[in-house]
Amino acid sequence: MAAKPGELQAPEWCRGASRKDAYYRGVMAAPSVPVIVVLATFVGFGALAEGAGLTMAQAVFVTVSVFALPGQVVLVDQIAQGTALFSTAFAVTLTSVRLLPLTLSLMPYLRDGITPRWVEFIFAHMLAITMWIESMRRLPQLPERLRSPFYGGFVSALFAGILCATALGFLLSGQVPQEIGAGLIFLTPIYFFLSLIAVSKSHIDLLAVAIGAVLGPVLFVMTPGLDLFLTGLIGGTAAYALSYWWNSR
């Protein structure tokens, strides 16, 4: 993902750039292919929320307060199924555990001794898988003092775009033919799956994908409500155990 140390070269614009310039560069870098994909999936989320019976304000509220597609999809899915508050929060929490390692591995890049700690928490609020991939790709070659404003610019543009995409998807949901509505919702599982493949570091991650993919529907039928929790726990632990056994042979 990141270039080799020898290849790391700061882009031309960094020479003599102020932190304000870096913020502006971050905003301008946001309209990119991965961001367009994410916007499309959030249009799909808006449509999904409409289908689950939420209002547009509620859908936007979910996007602002959660800001991570897997958790939001689980939340809306549980609402549609009439699941109780505690079970829903539990399922969303389990889906969001993945944000911990993402935040944990990115924060050191954004820490420059100038940015206050409370801004780091806002940065973390806006960190999800796409932002993580893009940051790991773009930040390491920037000079340390420009990373945090660049991230801030990129993520503010992304945040604004995602809010609009949610509202747009909600509005389109009733308007577009059902065939296209299904296509928009369909973007989400493909995007999740391909992202998992794209960021996988080794065959162990792929093993976790494979085991989880098989367990998901099976456990949904066997233990609805607890299915996601058990899929993650059993699938992830099995993948970890198998790799441990494989490495220790």
Next chain:
Amino acid sequence: MSGFVHGNWSYLWLFLAGFCATQPWRYLGVILSINIRTDSEVLVWVRLVSTALVAGLVTRMLLLPAGALASVPLEMRLGSFLLGCCMFFLARKSLAAGVFSGGAALVLAQYFLQP
């Protein structure tokens, strides 16, 4: 405890089930990043658990969908998904190629292959 409530209380419901269920992990990430080794074994396991969980959600959405997707025949869903995966790899792991070709395939299949 009941399911989702509509009206003004819905925002408290969404705040508890959404914000409060999500953000602590991010905040914990910020706090732990101050002094933890990012290559520790616990993190590997956590990553694998979340990976398996999302993969399970993917196949569930594919095989047992709800909403508009439920009216699309299974073979169209699977075919479009596989096509998207193939395009992803053919285009050198391009997310855009995979996601958009899969979505387009599903829409076109419904218009032209529907009996």
